[in-house]
Amino acid sequence: MHGHDHAHHPALQHHFSTMSQQREAGVLGMWVFLLTEVLFFGGLFITYTLYRMWYYDAFALASKSIEIVPGLINTVVLIGSSLTMALSVRAAQTNQRKATVNWLIATIILGSVFLGIKVYEYALKFEHHHVPGASFDFYHHSESIGEPLKEPAGGLTMGRDQVQRTTQIFFSLYFVMTGLHALHMIVGIVILFIIAWMAHKGRFDSEYHAPVEMTGLYWHFVDIVWIFLFPLLYLIERH
Amino acid sequence: MSSVHVSPLSTYLSIFAALMVLSAITVGAAFVNLGAFNPIVAMAIAGLKATLVILYFMHVKYSSRLTKLTVVLSLFFVAILFAETLMDYATRGWLNYTPMGQ
Numbered sequence: 001m002h003g004h005d006h007a008h009h010p011a012l013q014h015h016f017s018t019m020s021q022q023r024e025a026g027v028l029g030m031w032v033f034l035l036t037e038v039l040f041f042g043g044l045f046i047t048y049t050l051y052r053m054w055y056y057d058a059f060a061l062a063s064k065s066i067e068i069v070p071g072l073i074n075t076v077v078l079i080g081s082s083l084t085m086a087l088s089v090r091a092a093q094t095n096q097r098k099a100t101v102n103w104l105i106a107t108i109i110l111g112s113v114f115l116g117i118k119v120y121e122y123a124l125k126f127e128h129h130h131v132p133g134a135s136f137d138f139y140h141h142s143e144s145i146g147e148p149l150k151e152p153a154g155g156l157t158m159g160r161d162q163v164q165r166t167t168q169i170f171f172s173l174y175f176v177m178t179g180l181h182a183l184h185m186i187v188g189i190v191i192l193f194i195i196a197w198m199a200h201k202g203r204f205d206s207e208y209h210a211p212v213e214m215t216g217l218y219w220h221f222v223d224i225v226w227i228f229l230f231p232l233l234y235l236i237e238r239h
Numbered sequence: 240m241s242s243v244h245v246s247p248l249s250t251y252l253s254i255f256a257a258l259m260v261l262s263a264i265t266v267g268a269a270f271v272n273l274g275a276f277n278p279i280v281a282m283a284i285a286g287l288k289a290t291l292v293i294l295y296f297m298h299v300k301y302s303s304r305l306t307k308l309t310v311v312l313s314l315f316f317v318a319i320l321f322a323e324t325l326m327d328y329a330t331r332g333w334l335n336y337t338p339m340g341q
Contacts (some may be wrong), residue, residue, distance in 0.1 A: 023243070028306055035313035046324050053329065070264065075262050083255040086296045093245045102253035207245070220296045224289045227279040230262075231281035239277070 010173065011208035019207050026175060026210045029219050041225055044180065048173050048232060057152055058166030062138070062174075064150045065130065065234035067121075071234040074117050075226065081110035081222040088215045092209035097202060099210065104196040107219065111189050118182055122175075130171050138167040174233055184222045191215050244301035254295045261288050 009019050016022035052059045088103030125131050128141035139160070142149050158166065195215050198204065204212055265284045273280060299310055322333040 020243075024303060024306075027302060028309060031306055031309040031313075035309060038313040039316055039320065040244065042320050045317075046321055049321070051323070072262070072266060076259065077263065078338050079243065079255065079258045082292060082296055087248075087252050090245060090248070090251070093243055114291055172265060217297055220292050222293055223296075227288045227292070228282075228285045231265050235266065235281060237277070239267040239272040 003185055004147070004239050005067050009207050023210055023213075026214060028219075030214045034217065034221050036174065037221060041177075041180070044177050045228070045232075048177065051173065052236075054168060055166040057156060057158060059154055059170050060237035061149055061156075061163065062130075062167040062170035063233060064238065065112075065128070065138075065141070066174075066234050067124070068238075070117050070121050071230055074124075077110050077114045077117070078223050078226050081114070082215065082220050084110060085216050085219045087207070088185045089212050092199070092204050093206055095206045097204070098198065100199045100204065101196055102207075104192055104199060106187055108192045108196070111185055111192070111219075115182060115185060125171070125175075130173045132168045132175070136164070136168050136216050138164055138173070142211060152223050177229055177233070181225050184225070188215070188219050188222055193216070244296070244298065246295065246301075254291050257291060258288055297314060 002124075012019055013022060016025065024041060040159060084103045084106040088100050089100035091103055129135055129137040130141070141148070156163065195211050198211060261317050265281055268284070269277065269278050271277075296301060299307060
């Protein structure tokens with residue numbers, strides 16, 4: 001093979017000496033990509049931090065208007081999808097082709113459930129006029145159900161106009177951060193379909209399964225972003 | 240030759256269980272008035288959850304030192320982003336601004 005006297009794994013690229021060297025280079029490269037992703041989301045997290053410092057009361061008010069239960073269910077669903085993803089990588093490492101495919105499909109299903117619940121939550125925001133823009137009205141929902149806003153213990157230090165403007169900043173960040181996160185999941189699900197097809201075709205074994213492993217690293221990263229988003233967006237001043 | 244670490248099934252299941260327990264604690268802690276410590280507790284738990292995912296689900300515990308360094312580097316870069324930005328914004332009200340030459 002390739003003019004050598006010893007057999008290579010068919011997936012070994014000519015510029016690597018061994019499969020483990022190739023794998024190591026791949027893992028490192030993936031982590032360098034994730035480093036750029038960490039900074040990509042990092043920019044949003046620092047923006048969130050600054051506005052939360054400036055308009056804390058508005059952030060607490062707006063956060064308390066969000067239903068916790070769908071967010072908590074999504075936390076369980078997404079961490080569950082990380083488990084099935086990890087089990088798929090493990091199945092690939094141990095040459096279990098069928099299990100690799102099945103765990104990948106489980107991950108796709110859980111990821112889709114997450115996005116479905118996210119659609120429900122977004123629809124609720126439209127219904128409540130909590131989407132930034134011309135029809136934004138933070139008071140609309142609480143007034144239509146006759147329930148006063150859950151103000152902070154010391155009372156609000158802002159007038160109605162200021163509440164309207166500053167809660168809109170919270171919801172802008174809510175949509176950008178969860179939206180970018182959801183976009184990453186949509187991309188992830190597309191990749192999962194491709195990887196599941198490749199696994200089904202028998203392209204991976206215990207020596208070569210880098211695509212499954214790299215997809216796993218990406219998927220877990222998306223899970224970690226949500227682990228931070230959930231308390232930051234849903235759980236401000238609930239006491 | 241290529242020695243890929245294969246974690247036992249029990250590792251994944253116990254990490255998942257730990258992540259579920261920590262998620263429940265995060266929600267529970269949000270309903271207790273801890274004053275300024277509410278966001279600190281929330282971020283500490285999120286950080287612990289992220290650490291578990293990185294070490295065990297992402298196998299960084301069994302990765303090379305170069306990979307470990309890259310992971311730490313990403314956190315270091317974010318720390319720079321936060322430290323430098325907050326050094327500006329969080330200190331703006333410390334002194335009254337006096338225009339030069341007055």
